Amino acid sequence: MPELPEVETTRRRLEPDLVGQTFTAVTIRWPRSIMTPVAALLTILPGLKIESLDRRGKYLLIRLSQNFTLCLHLKMSGQLTIEPTSTPPHHHVRTAFSLANGSELRFRDSRKFGRVYLVENVDEVVGTLGPEPLGHDFTAKSFLALCHSRKGRLKPLLLDQHFIAGIGNIYADESLFQARIHPGRAISSLSTREVSRLYQAIRHVLDQAITLNGTTLDDVYPDGAYQNHFQVYGRRDQPCHSCQSMIQRIVLAGRSTHFCPHCQKST
DNA sequence: CTAAAATCCTGGTGGC
DNA sequence: TGCCACCAGGATTTTA
Secondary structure (H helix, E strand, O other): OOOHHHHHHHHHHHHHHHOOOEEEEEEEOOHHHEOOOHHHHHHHOOOOEEEEEEEEOOEEEEEEHHHOEEEEEOOOOEEEEEEEOOOOOOOOEEEEEEEOOOEEEEEEEOOOOOEEEEEOOOHHHHOOOOOOOOOOOOOHHHHHHHHHOOOOEHHHHHHOOOOOOOOOHHHHHHHHHHHOEOOOOEHHHOOHHHHHHHHHHHHHHHHHHHHOOOOOOOOOOOOOOHHHHOOOOOOOOOEOOOOOOEOEEEEEOOEEEEEOOOOOEOO
């Protein structure tokens, strides 16, 4: 379940090995994950050089020569590794990008939800995303205005990538706990003070998660430590670290939602 | 506009 | 031990 912190950690891990490299070939084992015409990917990508690695929300953006960008979304179970071409690929490697130095960028994804795009205009992929929650232009003031522009409950909104980019189920629940706001609250019911708390919580939670290299669950993602700092996510029927009340789990927006009924007031 | 449900997928789990 | 129903979960699509 890679969210913004996991994608950012992945970006930082891959960057030194990828920048300056040139793609030589692509091996596609699960064509449905390729959102660009497969023939175009196979013919265009070889020869393109990697210039930089960026991130937008949960998308990894590999900037290439000739103004192309390879966009990758890890969705639920995607992982990216760089391995020598001579190393036999794991069973779940769906796409392998060969590099001129004899290694491969391998997209491993057991659940096959991951997506690959090769575009000249990245807005085709990320153009409708909401603001970057850690960006300089995402301020308390702009968040307040954003909150006034939308209706609905907080949990579904935080998961909506057009509202804010990069937040998923884990960091939505953790942010709402830190802001001491119930996930089922209507956004229109928030006081200015609560909006401010939520803004600070989102920034702090994501920032700390990046510092800890993200969350590792079910070995899907390497080296993360944020799972050791969960306050509510996955802690159903365990005592709140703040007040000892039992953490509750409900379903909102069709997603498991964890909260402390004492610390997070519903009104 | 919001919202709920269905869809895509498979590894892991719990029940028996 | 084996079988199977069920579930998680990001984002899109469909339906209300």
